[in-house]
Amino acid sequence: MPPWFQKKAICEIWTIIMTELQTPLLELRNAVKEFRSGSMFSKSVLRAVDSISLSINEDKPLITAIAGESGSGKTTLGKLILGLTSPTEGEILYKGKIIRDLKGGERREYRQNVQAIFQDPFAVYNPFYKVDHLFDAPIKKYKLSDNKEKSRALIEEAIETVGLRVPETLGRYPHQLSGGQRQRIMVARALMIKPKIIVADEPVSMVDASLRATILEALREMHENYGISIIYITHDLNTAYQIASDITIMYQGKVVEQGDVDKVINHPSHPYTKLLVNCIPKPDPTDKWIETEELQELIKNL
Numbered sequence: 148m149p150p151w152f153q154k155k156a157i158c159e160i161w162t163i164i165m166t167e168l169q170t171p172l173l174e175l176r177n178a179v180k181e182f183r184s185g186s187m188f189s190k191s192v193l194r195a196v197d198s199i200s201l202s203i204n205e206d207k208p209l210i211t212a213i214a215g216e217s218g219s220g221k222t223t224l225g226k227l228i229l230g231l232t233s234p235t236e237g238e239i240l241y242k243g244k245i246i247r248d249l250k251g252g253e254r255r256e257y258r259q260n261v262q263a264i265f266q267d268p269f270a271v272y273n274p275f276y277k278v279d280h281l282f283d284a285p286i287k288k289y290k291l292s293d294n295k296e297k298s299r300a301l302i303e304e305a306i307e308t309v310g311l312r313v314p315e316t317l318g319r320y321p322h323q324l325s326g327g328q329r330q331r332i333m334v335a336r337a338l339m340i341k342p343k344i345i346v347a348d349e350p351v352s353m354v355d356a357s358l359r360a361t362i363l364e365a366l367r368e369m370h371e372n373y374g375i376s377i378i379y380i381t382h383d384l385n386t387a388y389q390i391a392s393d394i395t396i397m398y399q400g401k402v403v404e405q406g407d408v409d410k411v412i413n414h415p416s417h418p419y420t421k422l423l424v425n426c427i428p429k430p431d432p433t434d435k436w437i438e439t440e441e442l443q444e445l446i447k448n449l
Contacts, residue, residue: 170243171202172343172376173228173261179236180223180400195223197400198237203344208376210367212391212408214384214423220400221380222266225346228378229263259289262342266349268329272321278332279317285340305339306332309365327358334365341373348380363390384427388412396420 180196197220203209213221226232227239230246239246241257249257265271273280282302285291292298303313309331321329330350337345347366351359367390369375381387387394388408395405396419404417415421 169204169206171240172205172242174202174240174243175200175227175237176240177237178224178227178234178239180220180227180232181235194400195220196227196234199224199400199402200237201395203376203378205343208343208370208374209393210370210377210379210391212379212381212387212394213397214381214387214394215397216382216423219397221397222348223400224397225263225348225378225380228344228346229261230257255289259285259340260343262337262340262345264330264333264337264345264347264350266352268326268333268353269321271333272329274321276320277317278319278321278324281332281336282339285336289340291340301339305335308338308368309335310361311335327354327362330354331358331362331365334362334369338365338369338373342375344376344378345369346378346380349382350379351386352381352383359386366390384412384423396423 177198177200178196179194179198182193182195183190184193185191201211203211213224215221223232227234230239233247241249241253241261244253246254246257272278279302282305283298286298286301292301302317306313306316311328311331316324316328316332324332330353334350345366350366351362354362363386366377366379370377377390379387379391391408393406394408394411396403396411396417398417398419404411404415404420411420412424415424
């Protein structure tokens with residue numbers, strides 16, 4: 148074997164080993180989230196998230212869709228990733244450390260690098276503050292700038308990136324803006340912080356169809372230009388197909404199917420995934436939906 152070939156083989160093996168040993172940026176290990184209700188005589192337990200594992204590597208940013216019907220557990224999963232709720236069982240780690248144990252600078256780094264875009268933008272705003280406060284607060288907290296001129300430049304660049312005009316945005320209160328404007332401001336805020344991961348929970352479900360493409364394109368540009376991984380939570384397989392490279396289907400708190408978005412959507416294997424795909428509106432009237440008998444059989448197999 149020639150020396151140059153031996154050297155190449157060793158380099159390839161070393162690369163594989165280092166990739167395997169690399170600590171994920173964020174990792175869920177058999178995460179479980181239960182909600183309990185009732186009295187001491189009669190208790191009920193709801194497993195909103197049931198033993199889910201996933202990992203996100205910093206050097207391989209992806210757009211991953213988490214899809215399922217309302218109540219499937221996808222929003223609870225997003226809250227676990229964001230640290231807004233703690234798992235009942237299992238672990239959630241950031242750079243190999245359990246997030247509930249992070250302190251000081253490590254916790255601030257985690258908060259900066261794992262950001263959220265929520266479904267209802269109006270609920271995020273404090274009605275007593277102008278929109279400017281949403282941008283000023285993270286700049287101060289994460290020390291993104293050391294003077295007013297740089298801060299203003301950061302804010303204006305982020306606002307213009309999502310298709311808004313600065314004079315029509317800054318200086319206004321939330322109620323003076325439309326739902327689409329408020330949602331795009333949340334995207335702009337996340338863009339300005341430049342996190343490693345964005346959890347986008349139904350980011351286009353409350354905006355007009357004409358604005359959905361704008362918001363989805365802004366998310367795609369954030370991913371491509373800044374290497375940001377995006378966890379796109381949705382019930383809409385159409386938008387998931389447009390933006391994501393991978394998809395995870397959830398049903399009753401469990402992952403029932405996952406993989407390449409094109410393969411899962413076009414060739415679903417699980418009965419629940421087939422039901423979801425069947426709900427997608429079809430532009431061709433000659434293309435029949437699943438017949439009633441087959442539909443009942445799929446439901447029976449869930």
